[in-house]
Amino acid sequence: MDEKDWLQKELRGTTDGEIPPEADLAIAQGIQRAKALRQRNRTFLTAAASLILLVTIFAAMVHVSPAFASAIRQIPGMEIFVRIMGTQDKGLAQAVDNEFFQPINISHTLNGETVTLNGVIADESRIVVFYSWSNAHSTSKRGPEVNLHPADGSHMPAIIGFQHSPVPAEPVTSGSDYLDAMLVEGTPMPDDFIFEVKLAGDDGPVWKVPFKLDRELFMNRAETIPIGKSVVIQGQTVTFNEAKLYPTRILLDVSYEESNTKQLFGLRDVHLVTEKGEHLPSRGASNDSENKKTLIFESTYFTQPKELYVEGSLVTALDKDQLTVKLDLANKQLVSPGNRIQLLKLTDRGDSYAVSLKLSGLDSSWDNMGYMAGSGTWKDAHGNTVEVSNHTSSRTLGEDPESNASLESFTIPKKDYGGVFTTTLQEWPNPLREPYRIRIK
Structure with a gap:
């Protein structure tokens, strides 16, 4: 059938x-x-x-x-x-x-x-x-x-x-x-x-x-479990504050220390483990702020494991003084951390600029994300927010890591912007690795 x-x-x-x-x-x-x-x-x-x-x-x-x-x-x-x-x-x-x-x-x-x-x-x-x-x-x-x-x-x-x-x-x-x-x-x-x-x-x-x-x-079935434990991943501190167990999902409240020298983006391989070794994969995350995240997991509400641990080993991060990407319209140049983002094309369409970007050298063994600088907030040289439209993105994969790339394009309306645009990165493919395991229940 x-x-x-x-x-x-x-x-x-x-x-x-x-x-x-x-x-x-x-x-x-x-x-x-x-x-x-x-x-x-x-x-x-x-x-x-x-x-x-x-x-x-x-x-x-x-x-x-x-x-x-x-x-x-x-x-x-x-x-x-x-x-x-x-x-x-x-x-x-x-x-x-x-x-x-x-x-x-x-x-x-x-x-x-x-x-x-x-x-x-x-x-x-x-x-x-x-x-x-x-x-x-x-x-x-x-x-x-x-x-x-x-x-x-x-x-x-x-x-x-x-x-x-x-x-x-x-x-x-x-x-x-x-x-x-x-x-x-x-x-x-x-x-x-x-x-x-x-x-x-x-x-x-x-x-x-x-x-x-x-x-x-x-209603009225949620269980809150205080945690208040921290891990250090290559010098950067991550704190697991509390877990909320609902019948349909688990929410794990996580924060990154203000004193960290790097901006932490995502705990990329984080998961929950029961005392029987059952893995509960992550179902996504929400960004409450740049240093506070809510991680979402499959629920254990009806199985009620006796023990529950959070485990992982990898977080993406970048030095806090390297978070800015600059796009120079007049000279058709783009500056990014390590110059890893290339400006493929900048086209003057009369009433707008069409921009195409490429980020190469992604590691397909752990990183299947697309990195979209154009989806963030762009500012012009005067500090004003620039409206970006027609945003598209795609991902290419190959046997050679250098051929793995994230591609994106978007349109900027043509105005007097002062020549240079800037945006702050919300994610970056730079991994920090150090295994951690914390008991939360």
């Missing part, structure tokens, strides 16, 4: 219906009414029952059914995620197995295109929205455009990503995707949301699905 047929089988049985205008109120009221129905047979999980009844009853009983994880796998479109998460994000898979999931299972069809909001996983720091889709006329590898925002219209500071599982090699007519919103640390998780789907292409109508998080299920 090929991927296309498999996905179509995963999506069979989705219900279809319209969301009435009073759905938001009905969801809120229904959660209370549903508490009296907790002992009813769970077989309606895949039945074409009343859609609002599905939302309200599921939200109330999600954490009391003894066969919940098995039932989740029966929701059309969800089995694929349980399989994929078991290898890509075991923390989310464990959340499902531990009844930490709020089924919704609402569908809508327009002109042969069907979209189903399967359900959500959330905690104080993250919300993952699972949805599936099918379209007999699709010529795309991706599903419809989706969005998520608080029901009251307020702004929710978050890093939002999208995942299609698996990514098809050619156009398909069905798929299962999820929207992953990681809130900026300190941002409160809203109770009520609107999930939006743009149907029938860019000019199609927007389908809006209101839903309320089951706060009793999802």
Whole structure:
């Protein structure tokens, strides 16, 4: 069976219906009414029952059914995620197995295109929205455009990503995707949301699905572990302040000492290890400031290891007096640390300058990043911020390390800038190596 047929089988049985205008109120009221129905047979999980009844009853009983994880796998479109998460994000898979999931299972069809909001996983720091889709006329590898925002219209500071599982090699007519919103640390998780789907292409109508998080299920589960331990990597001090363990991820608060002679950028091979030797890879990082970072890891909330360590050996860094890149428009010259960035091309287009840069000699054994000087903030000779547009970047790899390069291009509007532009590097491929291991639990 090929991927296309498999996905179509995963999506069979989705219900279809319209969301009435009073759905938001009905969801809120229904959660209370549903508490009296907790002992009813769970077989309606895949039945074409009343859609609002599905939302309200599921939200109330999600954490009391003894066969919940098995039932989740029966929701059309969800089995694929349980399989994929078991290898890509075991923390989310464990959340499902531990009844930490709020089924919704609402569908809508327009002109042969069907979209189903399967359900959500959330905690104080993250919300993952699972949805599936099918379209007999699709010529795309991706599903419809989706969005998520608080029901009251307020702004929710978050890093939002999208995942299609698996990514098809050619156009398909069905798929299962999820929207992953990681809130900026300190941002409160809203109770009520609107999930939006743009149907029938860019000019199609927007389908809006209101839903309320089951706060009793999802919230007040975070565990904070104080650490307060430092490591020294080739003379540079890194302090691990505290860890926050959420059901969906672990956040590790890290700071670099102000007295360091080098600007530290990234702990590139950092990971968590349990007492059984299980490695929890990094899932990214956020830059709170130049000397304060938040590292993100897969969650161990439901496995509760007795011991947890942070390990690594490599950090990228650069002397603090070498962080500036200078671009001289008049003389078509660029100055960078060690002159490692080359100015490939500078074109006067009349109303703008087109700039192309190349950073060579990257080590493919540990460094697969692109280095984008043009994505930072540029200043002109007068200290004014310069607006950079049309930014693109790419990475080339080869057997010869000297052929490994990061390429980028961008456009600068043509004005009187005083001739010289400057920007401060936010990352640089200069490694400092020294193994470290700290127990955090």
